[in-house]
Amino acid sequence: MESILKKKKISETPFRINVLEIINSSNTAVAMSHIENNLDKYNRITLYRTLKTFTKKGIIHPIQIAGKEIMYAMCEDSCGAEHQHNHLHLECKKCKTVSCVDVAENMMPNLSAYQIDSFEVYAKGICTTCKSA
Amino acid sequence: MESILKKKKISETPFRINVLEIINSSNTAVAMSHIENNLDKYNRITLYRTLKTFTKKGIIHPIQIAGKEIMYAMCEDSCGAEHQHNHLHLECKKCKTVSCVDVAENMMPNLSAYQIDSFEVYAKGICTTCKSA
DNA sequence: TTACATTTGCAACATTGTTACAAATATAGC
DNA sequence: GCTATATTTGTAACAATGTTGCAAATGTAA
Numbered sequence A, B: 001m002e003s004i005l006k007k008k009k010i011s012e013t014p015f016r017i018n019v020l021e022i023i024n025s026s027n028t029a030v031a032m033s034h035i036e037n038n039l040d041k042y043n044r045i046t047l048y049r050t051l052k053t054f055t056k057k058g059i060i061h062p063i064q065i066a067g068k069e070i071m072y073a074m075c076e077d078s079c080g081a082e083h084q085h086n087h088l089h090l091e092c093k094k095c096k097t098v099s100c101v102d103v104a105e106n107m108m109p110n111l112s113a114y115q116i117d118s119f120e121v122y123a124k125g126i127c128t129t130c131k132s133a
Numbered sequence C: 001t002t003a004c005a006t007t008t009g010c011a012a013c014a015t016t017g018t019t020a021c022a023a024a025t026a027t028a029g030c
Numbered sequence D: 001g002c003t004a005t006a007t008t009t010g011t012a013a014c015a016a017t018g019t020t021g022c023a024a025a026t027g028t029a030a
Helices: A002-007 A014-024 A032-038 A044-056 B002-007 B014-024 B032-038 B044-056
Strands: A060-063 A071-074 A087-092 A098-102 A115-126 B060-063 B071-074 B087-092 B098-102 B115-126
Touching: A002 A014, A014 A032, A014 A044, A014 A071, A032 A044, A032 A071, A044 A060, A044 A071, A071 A098, A087 B115, A115 B087, B002 B014, B014 B032, B014 B044, B014 B071, B032 B044, B032 B071, B044 B060, B044 B071, B071 B098
Parallel strands: A087 A115, B087 B115
Antiparallel strands: A060 A071, A087 A098, A115 B115, B060 B071, B087 B098
C-alpha cells in the first residue's frame, strides 16, 4: 500500500494507508460507510479529504449510482486524474455488490453521428461469482 | 404536459406542469439549478418532491455523474419506476450538454461470465449537433 | 536531528435532502 | 357549479453531506 502512495507522490500517513488497505482488499467497490466502519481511527473530514486526494491522484475512482451512496474502487496503475476507465460498473442483483469489469476495445460504441471518447457503464445483472455459484 | 400527468395518474398542478414543461422543452438533460431558475414560482422542497414523484412514476429519470449536479431527462412513455433505459448518457465535451442516445439491442454487452440485464452508460465525446456544426 | 512542508482534527459553515403538519388546492360525486 | 375528500404545497425544523480556515501534529528531506 505504501508503495502506491509513494508512486503517486503523496505522504504516507497511517490514515491513508488504512483507507487504501480497506479499498484495495475488496474485489468489489466499497461504500464510504464501509470504509468508516473499518477504519482504525475514524474522522469524517479527514476521510472526505483523503478520498478526494486519492481520486485526484488517480488511485481510486468514485462510482455514483443515482440515489445510492457513493462507492469507491481502485484505479489501474496508469490512471491519472481524468479517470478514462472504459469499463462496466456491474451491480449484481444477487449479492448487491458493485464491481468493475473491463470491456474489450471493440465494445466501444461507434455511432457515426457521435464521437465517443470514453464511457462508463452502470449495469445491473449477475456477477461472475454469483453466476458460477 | 397535462396529458402526461393524467396518463401517470397524478394531480395536475401549475407547479408540476411548469416543471414538466421545463424538462420536456429541452432536448438535453437539465440540471436541477436550471429548473429552479426557470420556474414561475420556486420552492426548494416542492421541487425536490416533484422530481422524486416524477422519477417514481417513470416520467423523468435522474442522471448522476460523479461530482456533478444531478440532471434530469424525460423517460419513454412506456417507462415505469424501474427505469431500464439501456441508452447512453452522452456529455458533449464541446457544448457540455448531456443527452440520451438510444443504443441498438446488439450493442448490449454479453460477456459470458456475466449476465447483464440492463445498463446505463455515461459517455464523453461530441454530440450530433456539435459534430455536424 | 532539525527545518520545512504536509496532513490532521476541530470548529464553523454551506449545501443538499427529509419529515411533520397546517393551509391551500385539485378531483370526484352530486 | 358546488361540496366533500384526497392530495399537494409551503413553512419550519432537522439530518446528512460536503467545504474551509487555522493551529497542532506528523511526515519528509537534508
